[in-house]
Each structure stands twice: as C-alpha cells, then as structure tokens.
Amino acid sequence: xxxxxxxxxxxKGACPELYVSTQAIAEPLGLELNELTSAPCCGAGxxxxxxxxxxxxxxxxxxxxxxxxxxxxxxxCSTCQGVLSTTNYQLQHDEARLAKANATIAxxxxxxGGTTKVKHLLWMLFEDIGIDRVxxxxxxxxxxxxxxxxxxxxxxxxSEELGLRERPERKGYLERLITLLGAEPVEYRGATKCCGFxxxxxxxxxxxxxxxxxxxxxxxxxxxxxVTPCPLCHLxxxxxxxxxxxxxxxxxxxxxxxxxxxxxxxxxxEPAQLRLNHHVVPTASALEKVxxxx
Amino acid sequence: xxxxxxxxxxxxxxxxxxxxVPGPPFPPPWDSSPARRYQTFSVDLPEHxxxxxxxxxxxxxxxPSLAVRCACRSAICGSCGMWINGHANLxxxxxxxxxxVDGKTRVESPPSMPIIRDLVCxxxxxxxxxxxxxxWLENKQPVPPSNQEYRVPNASMEELIQExxxxxxxxxxxxxxxxxxxxxxxxPQALAQAYRYVGDPRDAHTHExxxxxxxxxxxxxxxxxxxxxxxxxxxxxxxxxxxxxRKLAVDAGYTNNPGTRHADAFAESVKHSGRLNELTLLPKSxxxxxxxxxxxxxxxxxxxxxxxxxxxxxxxxxxGIERIRKIFxxxxxxxx
Numbered sequence: 001x002x003x004x005x006x007x008x009x010x011x012k013g014a015c016p017e018l019y020v021s022t023q024a025i026a027e028p029l030g031l032e033l034n035e036l037t038s039a040p041c042c043g044a045g046x047x048x049x050x051x052x053x054x055x056x057x058x059x060x061x062x063x064x065x066x067x068x069x070x071x072x073x074x075x076x077c078s079t080c081q082g083v084l085s086t087t088n089y090q091l092q093h094d095e096a097r098l099a100k101a102n103a104t105i106a107x108x109x110x111x112x113g114g115t116t117k118v119k120h121l122l123w124m125l126f127e128d129i130g131i132d133r134v135x136x137x138x139x140x141x142x143x144x145x146x147x148x149x150x151x152x153x154x155x156x157x158x159s160e161e162l163g164l165r166e167r168p169e170r171k172g173y174l175e176r177l178i179t180l181l182g183a184e185p186v187e188y189r190g191a192t193k194c195c196g197f198x199x200x201x202x203x204x205x206x207x208x209x210x211x212x213x214x215x216x217x218x219x220x221x222x223x224x225x226x227v228t229p230c231p232l233c234h235l236x237x238x239x240x241x242x243x244x245x246x247x248x249x250x251x252x253x254x255x256x257x258x259x260x261x262x263x264x265x266x267x268x269x270e271p272a273q274l275r276l277n278h279h280v281v282p283t284a285s286a287l288e289k290v291x292x293x294x
Numbered sequence: 295x296x297x298x299x300x301x302x303x304x305x306x307x308x309x310x311x312x313x314x315v316p317g318p319p320f321p322p323p324w325d326s327s328p329a330r331r332y333q334t335f336s337v338d339l340p341e342h343x344x345x346x347x348x349x350x351x352x353x354x355x356x357x358p359s360l361a362v363r364c365a366c367r368s369a370i371c372g373s374c375g376m377w378i379n380g381h382a383n384l385x386x387x388x389x390x391x392x393x394x395v396d397g398k399t400r401v402e403s404p405p406s407m408p409i410i411r412d413l414v415c416x417x418x419x420x421x422x423x424x425x426x427x428x429x430w431l432e433n434k435q436p437v438p439p440s441n442q443e444y445r446v447p448n449a450s451m452e453e454l455i456q457e458x459x460x461x462x463x464x465x466x467x468x469x470x471x472x473x474x475x476x477x478x479x480x481x482p483q484a485l486a487q488a489y490r491y492v493g494d495p496r497d498a499h500t501h502e503x504x505x506x507x508x509x510x511x512x513x514x515x516x517x518x519x520x521x522x523x524x525x526x527x528x529x530x531x532x533x534x535x536x537x538x539x540r541k542l543a544v545d546a547g548y549t550n551n552p553g554t555r556h557a558d559a560f561a562e563s564v565k566h567s568g569r570l571n572e573l574t575l576l577p578k579s580x581x582x583x584x585x586x587x588x589x590x591x592x593x594x595x596x597x598x599x600x601x602x603x604x605x606x607x608x609x610x611x612x613x614g615i616e617r618i619r620k621i622f623x624x625x626x627x628x629x630x
Contacts, residue, residue: 009570014605016603038614049541049557108620157524158520188321199472199517203514203515207517213321220321
C-alpha cells in the first residue's frame with residue numbers, strides 16, 4: 001500500500017538508524033513510501049506554544065500535501081504523530097482555524113480539505129497492513145528476549161485527539177507486537193510515561209532522572225531491551241543514558257531499539273543493516289540472546 | 295452485581311488483616327514510599343455504582359478500620375482523589391464497571407504524595423504549591439466603592455471558566471511526571487490557578503506574577519507529558535494553561551531562560567532549512583555564553599559522536615524552502 005511518508009527531522013538527523021531501518025522493513029511489509037521531502041518540521045509542540053497560527057499553517061501544509069497524494073500520512077515518531085494528530089483534530093473541528101491556515105498556505109498553491117488520516121507505523125501494522133502480513137514476514141523469532149515497550153507520551157496523550165476513544169486497543173499494540181515477534185513483553189509502569197526529553201534543555205538532571213528511572217524499572221522487571229516508536233525518547237533513553245546513570249548513581253546499560261529495528265531483526269535483516277552498531281548503549285547484550293552479533 | 299476491590303492498606307501501627315498481602319515496592323522515584331498491603335473485598339452493588347460507593351460499603355459493613363477521605367460524593371469537593379488502577383482519579387466519579395480490569399479494581403493512595411493512612415494521603419505538598427502562586431486577586435486601584443463591583447467584559451471571564459472549574463482534588467499533581475522527579479516544581483494545579491489570576495482583568499500584578507512563574511520550578515519545568523490533561527476530572531487541562539503562561543511570559547519580556555531560547559532556536563532552524571538542526575539547537579538553548587551549561591552537555595555529545603550518531607554537519611534545506619519562509623513572513627509574530 002502507498003503512504004505519504006513523513007520521516008521527521010530526527011530520523012534525518014541524530015537517529016539515522018531509524019530512517020535506514022524504516023526503509024528496510026517497507027518492502028517486506030508491502031509499504032510504498034512516498035516521502036514528503038518538501039514537508040516542514042511539525043514543530044514538536046515547541047513552536048505552537050509561542051505561535052499557534054504558524055504551526056497551524058505549517059502542519060496544514062503537510063496535511064494538504066498528503067491529501068493531494070490521496071494517501072494516509074505515515075509517521076515514525078510519536079512526537080510528530082501527537083502534534084499532527086492534534087492539529088489535524090483541531091483544524092477538522094474548528095472551521096475558523098482551518099480557514100485561517102488555508103488562507104496562509106493558499107499563496108503557495110495549497111489547500112487542506114480536512115480529510116487526511118495521520119497514522120504512526122505502529123498503528124498501521126495493526127489497522128492497515130494487517131497483523132497477518134506482519135506475521136508472514138517474520139523470518140527470525142525473537143524467542144528468549146524480554147522486551148519492555150516504551151510508547152512515548154504523544155502517541156497516547158491527549159487521547160481524544162489521538163483517536164484512542166474510538167480505538168482503545170492502540171494502548172496495547174506494542175505488547176501485542178512483541179508477543180507476535182516471539183518475545184516476551186515486560187509489564188511495568190514506565191511504559192506509558194515521559195522520557196524527559198522535552199525538559200532536557202530546561203532542567204537537565206531532572207530530565208535525565210525521569211527517563212533513567214523508567215529504564216531502571218524495566219531492567220528490574222527483567223527487560224533485555226526497551227523498544228520505542230519515538231526517536232525523541234530514543235535520544236534521551238539511549239543517547240543520554242550514560243549521563244542518566246551518573247545522575248542516578250547506578251549502572252543502567254539497557255539497549256534501546258527503535259520500533260523498525262525490532263521489526264527488521266524479526267524480518268531477518270542483520271543488525272548492521274539496521275545500524276544497531278551505532279547506538280550509544282551497545283546492543284550486543286540483547287542481540288546475544290537471539291544469537292546475533294553486531 | 296458483584297465487584298472485587300483490592301484496597302491498598304497502610305498504617306503506622308503495622309496492624310493488618312491476615313488477608314492483606316504485601317504489594318511490590320513502587321518503582322523509582324517512589325521507591326521510598328511505604329509498600330502497601332492489598333486487601334481484597336467483594337461488594338454487591340448496582341451496575342452504575344462508583345468506586346466510592348464500594349469503599350463506603352466496605353467501611354460501613356465490612357471493615358470499619360478503613361480510612362477513606364470523602365465528602366460530597368458528587369465530584370465537587372475534590373476530597374476523594376486517589377489512585378484507581380494506577381492513575382489518579384476521583385473515586386466518586388469512576389464507575390466500577392468501567393474500572394474493572396481482569397475482574398477487579400485496585401485502589402490505593404498515590405506514592406507520589408506522603409501517605410497518612412490507607413487511602414488518605416497528605417495533601418500538604420499540594421496546598422503549599424497552591425498558596426505559592428498567591429491564588430487571590432491583587433485588586434486593581436482604585437477599588438470600586440463598597441456598593442459597586444468591578445465591571446469586566448463577560449468574554450474575559452468566560453476565558454477563565456476552565457481554570458475556575460478546578461476543585462483542588464490533586465489528581466493532576468499525583469500523576470505529574472515532572473513533580474515525580476522534581477519536588478520543587480509548582481505543578482499543574484498551582485500553575486493553572488496562576489493562569490486563572492494572570493488572565494483576570496481585575497488583577498494588578500500580572501507582570502510580577504509572570505516574572506515569578508518564569509523562575510526555576512515554574513512554567514519551564516513542565517515536561518509536557520499531558521498526564522494532567524488526561525487525569526483532570528473537571529476538564530481544567532492544566533498543561534494548556536501552562537502553555538498560555540509561557541506565551542504571556544515571553545510576550546511580557548521574560549525571555550532570558552532556556553525555554554525561550556529553545557523555542558527561538560527551534561523556529562530559526564525551521565525557517566532557515568525547513569527542518570530541525572540538532573547540532574545548533576542544544577547549544578543555543580543552553581545559551582552560547584553559558585560555559586558551565588555547555589560543558590555539562592559535552593560528555594553526551596561526545597558519546598553520540600563516538601557512536602556515529604552525529605547529525606549531518608552540513609544541514610540540508612528541504613526542497614521548496616522559500617514556501618516555508620513565506621509562510622513565516624505571512625503569519626508574522628515572534629518567529630517572523
């Protein structure tokens with residue numbers, strides 16, 4: 001199936017492994033990725049704080065691009081998902097706001113009619129691609145791994161805008177997927193909590209403690225790795241993990257995988273093809289459990 | 295209809311029913327909160343009954359030693375805020391049928407607050423924060439004569455309906471992710487109340503309030519996780535009010551903080567290239583002349599570089615960047 005694909009800034013920046021692994025799994029999943037190369041950054045909720053009209057227009061532009069493509073807009077980032085879902089919901093429910101955004105992007109030859117569906121890859125696996133197709137693509141069961149899901153706030157909250165009222169099952173997709181891939185999901189409170197990234201530049205030590213605490217909780221429950229659909233969570237949980245260990249005064253050493261990397265492993269790709277050798281926290285300890293090396 | 299309730303029990307005398315089984319310790323950062331003992335009760339109540347109905351029935355007919363705080367039973371007084379299945383909620387507003395998971399409902403005092411007994415937590419941290427934002431009007435002068443009132447446009451008060459709806463139950467603070475790691479954070483309820491007065495046209499201290507709220511522990515220490523929006527039983531949406539305060543504070547000139555620098559650097563990058571430039575965002579947010587701050591981020595930056603996670607040194611612009619810049623121009627405002 002064809003999707004309008006917005007990779008987000010982080011997969012094109014500090015998390016190239018996310019972009020590479022998404023490209024890798026597209027074919028086995030039958031996804032035709034039509035990348036929206038000229039779509040702007042979603043604003044990550046940061047710009048909208050100070051200038052909502054601006055992010056309405058920029059997000060409206062991206063939604064209009066997908067609409068013109070006649071395809072659903074696919075994200076691979078919980079933050080992009082949350083921002084775009086929220087703006088989309090507001091534009092769809094507030095005619096005046098939609099008209100204002102449209103007046104701004106009309107100069108550039110765009111108009112948003114309000115029909116685009118924004119869907120994270122995680123949702124698409126269950127709702128569009130179909131779990132049977134995912135199961136059929138598995139070449140390597142991840143049996144023996146205990147995996148802690150880490151959703152990231154913006155794919156869960158605000159729940160109304162993210163469509164969780166109509167589809168409450170979205171709260172459990174990661175656990176179901178982990179089981180499908182042959183691994184065991186770890187149940188822990190931190191799964192739906194905040195990684196701390198939004199606060200990293202404002203209150204560094206508290207942001208590091210926030211993310212670190214959740215990893216430690218998962219580790220104490222036996223997790224070999226955490227898997228996240230959000231690269232911003234990944235930046236804090238993987239990129240900053242050594243610093244979080246320093247702040248919390250204890251070793252952590254738990255690898256953090258992006259969702260497409262986990263799928264890619266199960267689909268038979270080698271760790272290096274998924275750039276699992278380019279993490280701050282080495283992934284070897286988890287890969288050994290499925291007899292793989294980086 | 296039969297419902298099963300697991301009640302988190304705690305008392306300083308260490309006296310428990312033999313059927314109360316010790317629960318696991320709470321995860322960090324709450325690992326120092328005393329572990330509860332969970333006692334299972336069965337209650338027969340109509341299908342529409344709420345959690346508080348069950349707790350009152352248990353206290354009246356099964357175990358009079360159960361401590362539970364409640365008053366109005368109508369989601370008005372805010373007394374019965376507690377954890378229900380691991381999230382803060384009002385016991386009087388939560389229907390048992392909706393909160394029955396795997397055949398039972400678990401209630402306990404939240405580990406994010408000090409515990410007094412059973413389901414009763416100590417609300418002192420909550421009230422300290424509430425009072426810290428001076429939740430009262432500082433009258434604009436001249437005060438109208440005693441037989442007259444301030445006249446304000448109806449619309450300006452309608453703007454505050456959400457904040458006025460707060461019943462001080464503490465559900466937002468109990469589940470606040472920032473408060474969990476930062477006890478000094480004013481928290482969602484106090485900040486929503488702060489907006490209630492900042493936004494009131496009768497208040498004389500708007501500017502001073504915004505200055506206070508811009509300090510550490512204030513509006514910039516929120517991690518933006520939406521837990522408060524999710525848990526608030528009255529639709530106050532504290533995060534939305536915090537974001538309004540951030541804008542008002544910046545507009546009022548309180549810009550010498552990482553939050554404002556972060557937003558400005560973020561927008562500058564998007565306007566320049568259409569995308570975020572991670573290489574320049576962090577140093578600019580910390581402050582280019584903040585040497586200590588820069589040094590603190592250095593070890594993580596080195597780790598990222600060593601792992602091969604360095605963002606591209608040459609930051610490419612997206613095709614059609616002129617379109618993005620024109621949109622910035624046309625909308626105007628802070629990031630023009």
